[in-house]
Every structure is written in structure tokens, then in C-alpha cells.
Amino acid sequence: MNVLRPGPLAATLALLVAVFLMMPLVAVIPVSFTPTRYLSVPDAEWSLRHYRALVENPAWAEGAWLSIRIGVVAALVATGLALMFSLGIWMLQPRFAGLLMGLALLPMVAPPVVSALTLYFFLITLSKVNSVVAYDTWAGVALAHAVMIAPFAVVLISVALAQVDRRIDLAARSMGAGLWTRIGRVILPNIRFGILTALFLTFVLSWEEIGVTLFITSVDAVTLPRLMWMGLRDNIDPAIAAISVVLIVVVVTVVLARTAVARSRARRQARA
The missing domain is CATH 1.20.5 (Single alpha-helices involved in coiled-coils or other helix-helix interfaces)
Incomplete structure (x- = not known):
């Protein structure tokens, strides 16, 4: 069997693109070893003082742990909601499926500032009736992140469902399988890769979210991206x-x- 291999020009272009994408990541490595108190490339002396600062300053560990906790909860909520929505669209095939899908994907295409302001006022309103899921709480941030990342999970799970042959669901139903049996034993095993991918992607999106987080947090729910942003804004640490x-x-x-x-x-x- 003939195997198509890229030519020299294609390989060279791919290498140049890879180098271009890697340059910002590589450039930050020597800067992290600078002995100075500001961002600079070290000349002769290299220092680990800033890595020691990460260990000695508990704020970094607390911010990382908070980001992990928020990311896990947001990913589970977003993927769970996306799974229920996508299964409903796939199994029921409603007349307005396209409209419903467009509404579900709205947070993905709406301007981030608009979404951030909407979530800000929503959490401020919730703060008047409870102190758990509210403004500047980790649960409130997790809820806001889930709203923002759920459309990505909807896309991934819907694509996975599109690859499933509907005849296996019809066969299971004709043999007397109930709704939950069909979902648990027929449909979910066929889309488990899409679900796992959605969980991973939504966690990553929540982990790196900063735009919305700046609007809905103040001093209590300081995630790792917000802590990094504060360092850049205040003293370029x-x-x-x-x-x-x-x-x-x-x-x-x-x-x-x-x-x-x-x-x-x-x-x-x-x-x-």
C-alpha cells in the first residue's frame, strides 16, 4: 500500500509553524531564572529565587487548588448538562432542534464582556438570598464557568452522537429495553470518548478562564489565573x-x- 508522505516544502513549512508556536513558550523559560525582581533575561547569573517564592508563598498553592476545584466542578456540571441536552435532541429530534442548538451555543459566540456582565448581575442577585452560590465565592465562579464552557461540551457530545447508528437504539427499544437501559447500556458506551473529551476540554477552559473571573470575584475567590493577572498588573512579578x-x-x-x-x-x- 502506498503511503503518502509530505514533501520537503510541506515538512519545512510545518517545522517553521511549530517553531513559531513554540517560541513564546521557550522564551519564558530563561526569564523564570532571572535573579532580579522584574521580568528580564538573565545575563550571567541564574537564580531559583522565584521558584522558591512559589513554594514559600502559600497564595500560589491556594490559587492552584482553588482553580482545580472550580475546574472539576464546572467540568462535571457543564458536561452533565450538555449530555442531557444532546441526548434529548438526538433521541427526540424536536422540530426546533436547530433553534435549541443555537440557544445552547449562544455563550460561545456572545461577546465575553456581555456574558461577564450578565453573570455578574446574576451572581449579585443570588448573593441577596444565599452566601454559597454568590458573588466572589468558589461555587459562584464554578457556576459561571459552567455556563461559559457548556457549549463546547455540547458540540463535542453532539458530534459523538452523530456517529452513533440510530438502528442500535431502535433495536434495543424493539427488544423491550427501557429508556434508562438504552441510555446506559447502548448509547453512552458508544459516546464515552466524546464525553471524556468534553470533560477534559471543559476542565482546561475553566482552568484558564480569566475574563469572566475578573468580573465575578474580588478578594475571596482568587484563582491561579487571577493571581497571575494581579502580579502582572501590580508589580510584574x-x-x-x-x-x-x-x-x-x-x-x-x-x-x-x-x-x-x-x-x-x-x-x-x-x-x-
């Missing part, structure tokens, strides 16, 4: 470069581990 390098290392490690697992699984399947 080089510790931001250090935490950026740490995040880059974590992401690269996860990607490499995922690639290694996928290759190992592919080799086992090939041997079988």
Missing part, C-alpha cells in the same frame, strides 16, 4: 514566569504520558 514554566512542564508531561499509553495500547492490539 517574575514568579509568574516561574509558574508558567511549571504549568508548561505539567502539560508536556501529561501529553507525553498520554502518547506513550496510546502507543503501548496500539502495540498490544497489533500483537493480539
